[in-house]
Amino acid sequence: MEAETDAGARSRLVVLAAMRGISLASLSAMIGRNQTYLQQFVRKGSPRKLEENDRRTLAHFFGVNEAELGAPVAAKIIGGGREAAARSPAAYRASLAEWADVPRLPLGASAGPGAHAAEEIPSGRLRFSNRWLKAQGLEPVMLSVIEVEGDSMEPTLRDGDEILVDRTPRPLRSGIHVIRLDDVLLVKRLETGPGGTLRVISDNAAYPRMERSALDVEIVGRVVWKGGRL
Structure with missing residues (x-):
């Protein structure tokens, strides 16, 4: 399941970049990385996951839920057990917009x-x-x-x-x-x-x-x- 999530994040990034008409090299520069960083992420799976700050910046740029680029589902403790609590897209965008x-x-x-x-x-x-x-x-x-x-x-x-x-x-x-x-x-x-x-x-x-x-x-x-x- 985790591998599928990683592959989905890579595919989604390619689609978002194409929709905006912006290259992966330009996006890499935007997040403060060398120009081949996101190409390596998409084509070779290296790094396997985007770092949190990179993911946040890209999600804000595209105006999408950070989970679309591989963010883990948040978890909260209720009554001694754990319950998955995915934040809404609106909450993500409000956080990213800051x-x-x-x-x-x-x-x-x-x-x-x-x-x-x-x-x-x-x-x-x-x-x-x-x-x-x-x-x-x-x-x-x-x-x-x-x-x-x-x-x-x-x-x-x-x-x-x-x-x-x-x-x-x-x-x-x-x-x-x-x-x-x-x-x-x-x-x-x-x-x-x-x-x-x-x-x-x-x-x-x-x-x-x-x-x-x-x-x-x-x-x-x-x-x-x-x-x-x-």
């Missing part, structure tokens, strides 16, 4: 000389309240957390701060963004300039401002939150 696990990307967004672009494989997750994200107009699947390196954005951002980056395509407005410039990943303040240019600004006055063609600047996402050590 939090979102946003992947941490290990490649630092440099606030100094710059970090060369590399493969961005998540190395962990940071949990945010879905209520807060919704209030900010943010979609969890479009978010990632990156660590700042360097001092060029001080005092706004310090070396080691973590920033929440919104990758949702939006019209550019002035603010702090993660960008790629000359194949280097940077976190800078952007302002529109004359003649199709962008002003690339460091908050630390010790660093010079740059003015570059907007075509040369790839905007990865807008910084919408920061956290760091005191």
Whole structure:
């Protein structure tokens, strides 16, 4: 019976992904895993079961009962005996809707000389309240957390701060963004300039401002939150 449940969870995940038009590789990245993680789960049964946090995040993303992805039936003790007590889909969704696990990307967004672009494989997750994200107009699947390196954005951002980056395509407005410039990943303040240019600004006055063609600047996402050590 347990093996059938595991196989059912794998099949259900494939169906849900196809219905959403999203790849297993993208889903793996969303839950902070390497890109082959869910492919291995589906095709080879490794891991045999999804970990609880991964299962919860996926169930929330698809809006389904966590049991559909292999969650065990809850048990409660009544009068000294055990009675299976499966929670209703509505109760599951209410629980899942409370939090979102946003992947941490290990490649630092440099606030100094710059970090060369590399493969961005998540190395962990940071949990945010879905209520807060919704209030900010943010979609969890479009978010990632990156660590700042360097001092060029001080005092706004310090070396080691973590920033929440919104990758949702939006019209550019002035603010702090993660960008790629000359194949280097940077976190800078952007302002529109004359003649199709962008002003690339460091908050630390010790660093010079740059003015570059907007075509040369790839905007990865807008910084919408920061956290760091005191």
